[in-house]
Amino acid sequence: MKKEPRWPLERVKELAKARRFFVQRTRALDFFPSFQAARTAVLGVLLELEIGSYAHTVQLTFDMADVYGIRVEDRGWYLKITIDEQVPEVAVISFHPLERALKTRGGRVTP
Amino acid sequence: MTGSRVRKCHACGVGEVRPLAADGRIARYRTLATVPIPRDLPIPTCSNCGAEWLDEETTKALDEALEVAYRAELRARAVQSIERINQHAAQRRVELLLGLSQGYLSKVRSGARAPSPELVSQLALLAGDPAARLRELEDYWSNPPAS
Numbered sequence: 001m002k003k004e005p006r007w008p009l010e011r012v013k014e015l016a017k018a019r020r021f022f023v024q025r026t027r028a029l030d031f032f033p034s035f036q037a038a039r040t041a042v043l044g045v046l047l048e049l050e051i052g053s054y055a056h057t058v059q060l061t062f063d064m065a066d067v068y069g070i071r072v073e074d075r076g077w078y079l080k081i082t083i084d085e086q087v088p089e090v091a092v093i094s095f096h097p098l099e100r101a102l103k104t105r106g107g108r109v110t111p
Numbered sequence: 112m113t114g115s116r117v118r119k120c121h122a123c124g125v126g127e128v129r130p131l132a133a134d135g136r137i138a139r140y141r142t143l144a145t146v147p148i149p150r151d152l153p154i155p156t157c158s159n160c161g162a163e164w165l166d167e168e169t170t171k172a173l174d175e176a177l178e179v180a181y182r183a184e185l186r187a188r189a190v191q192s193i194e195r196i197n198q199h200a201a202q203r204r205v206e207l208l209l210g211l212s213q214g215y216l217s218k219v220r221s222g223a224r225a226p227s228p229e230l231v232s233q234l235a236l237l238a239g240d241p242a243a244r245l246r247e248l249e250d251y252w253s254n255p256p257a258s
Contacts, residue, residue: 021166022164023166024122024162024164025162033140034141035165035173035174036170039170060124061124065121084118086118086119
């Protein structure tokens, strides 16, 4: 049986649609001309997420986070998200170009 | 969504994320590799690992502040380049070569016009070696393009 994301995609998209997502500021955001541009890109990716992009779930200190490999404009991107239902919101822990190939349910996503 | 609420940090799982105003923070913004973030602008920051988190409100405030700093830096750089170029050529000649209207560079210097990053880039290239670059530009506009 194929593994499922810890956080249902429907819930991720529901929160994203309501603009309820929190993005960790990392150097990866330097790929975008502004923070708003980065946030818009993250929003687009969250809204378009498909089960085929799901790679695996990782255990963090207290959370579980889902990892996805996505192709955006001919480039592979790494996305790691969790949901904080206490807020509620999607926490985007990582969003950056892939450094190495990532195996997803839909196949390998390359950098 | 509000940037003022306390959240737990999903980067370390330990700290609390609270709005924090601090000195010494920088960001890349548009063409500039480093733009200082105003010290009084709070960014949700983890009390344990220092991770910064951006919600919609913080993102908007951050970009607005960075845009102001960016425009000021563009103007400062443009003025610096214009002054350097002016030591080698009449300002009107430079305006003609760059396709600018008469008096445009004076308006940039006085702050009446905000220079685009494209213009600041062109001025920076000219200011690197004004005599040589202006001669090249004169030649370029005087002759058909090389095939």
